[in-house]
Amino acid sequence: MNTKEGYLKFNCVWEDASFDFPDNLFETINPWRNKLHEKGLVGCNSEGIGYGNVSIKTSDGRFIITGTATGHKKTLSKNDYALITGYNISENRVFCTGRTRASAETMSHAAVYESNGTITSVIHIHQLQLWNNLKGVLPTTDAAIEYGTPQMAFEIMRLFKETGVSRQGIFVMGGHEEGIISFGKNLDEAGKVILEYFKSLGK
Template identity: 40%
Template sequence: MIDEGYTKYSVNWQRAAPLPAARVEALDRCRRRLWRAGLVGHDEVHDVGYGNVSVRDVDLGGFVISGTQTGDIQATGPRHYSLVTDYSIEDNRVTCRGPVQASSEALTHAAIYELHPGIGAVVHVHSEPLWESLKGELPTTGEDVPYGTPEMAREFQRLYRETDFRSDGIAVMAGHDDGLIAYGHDVEQATRRIMQLFD
C-alpha cells in the first residue's frame, strides 16, 4: 500500500487566499513535468494522492508546498499550495497558511531545509521501478522509518552526514513504498535530479 496522503503531524491550518501566481510558477512547471511522468499522481486502488513539491521562500518566512491530496490534479495553480510558516520536528507540529492544508510530507521537507541554507527546493515522488532498483544503491533511509515523522527527519540528517546525499541530493525512502526524494538549489535542479534517474 502507498503510505501517503495521511497527515501524521498536528496541524494549525490558517485558511487564507492563494499566494500570488509568481510565487508558484516554477513549482507548477516542474510539478506538471513530474505529473506527466507519473511520479506525482493519485493511486486509484487506495484513493490517495502521492508526490509533492516545495520551495523555500525567504521573503515569506517559510516554504511553499503543494497541498495535501492534490496529486490527482494535473494542472495545479496558486490555490493548490500552502505556505508553511512554522513547525517543530520534535513536537510533530506544522503551522501553514493558504487555501489548502500543507502536504502530509511537510515535516520531511522541513527537515531537509534544515540541513543547509543553500537548499532551495525539495521534490518527493513515487516510482515503484526506481524504488525497487535503487534501494541500497542510492542513499537509503531505514526500512522501519515511516514518512512524516520525527524519525524520518533524523534519518535525513544521518544520510546528509554519512552518505552522498550531501553532494548528490537524492535518496530512497525504504520505509515509504515507492518513495524517492531530491533537493536542489532550486526546484528545476531538484526535478532534474529525479528525471536523470531515467537516463
C-alpha cells in the same frame, strides 16, 4: 494513542486563508509539478490517494508546498499550495496557511531544508521500479522508519551528516515504499536528477 513506539500523529495547524504567493515562485514551481504529474511521479493511486509533492523556499526562508489531496489534479492553481509558516519536528507539528492544508510529508521537506541552507527546492516522488533499483544504492533512510514521523525527519538529517547525499541531490526513503526525494539549489537541479534516473528506466 498509537501503539507504535515513538510514533506521533502528524499535527497540522492550518489557517484557511490565501497567502502572498509571488508570481515568479509560482511560475517556477507549477510547471515542474505539472511535468512530474504528467509522468506519474506525482499523482494519485487507484484508491484515489494522492502521492508526491514539490516545495520551494521563499525569499524569507519559509517554504511553499503542494497541498494535500491535490494529486488527482492535472494542473494546479495558487490555491492548491500552502505556505509553511513554522514547524516543530519533535512534536510532528506544522503550521501552514493556504486554501489547502499541507501534506503529511511536509516534515520531510523541512528536514532537507534544515540540513543544508543552500537548498531551495525539494521534490518527493513515488516510483516503485526506481525505488527498488535505488534502495541501498543511493543514500537510503532506515527501512524501519515510516514516513510522516519525527523519526523520518531525524533520519533524513542523519543522512546529510553521514553520507554524500548533499552532493548526489537524491535519496531513497527505505521505509516508505516508492518514496524518493530529490533537492537542489534550484528546482531545475532537483527536477533534473529525478528525470535522469527516470529516463534510465527507458521511460
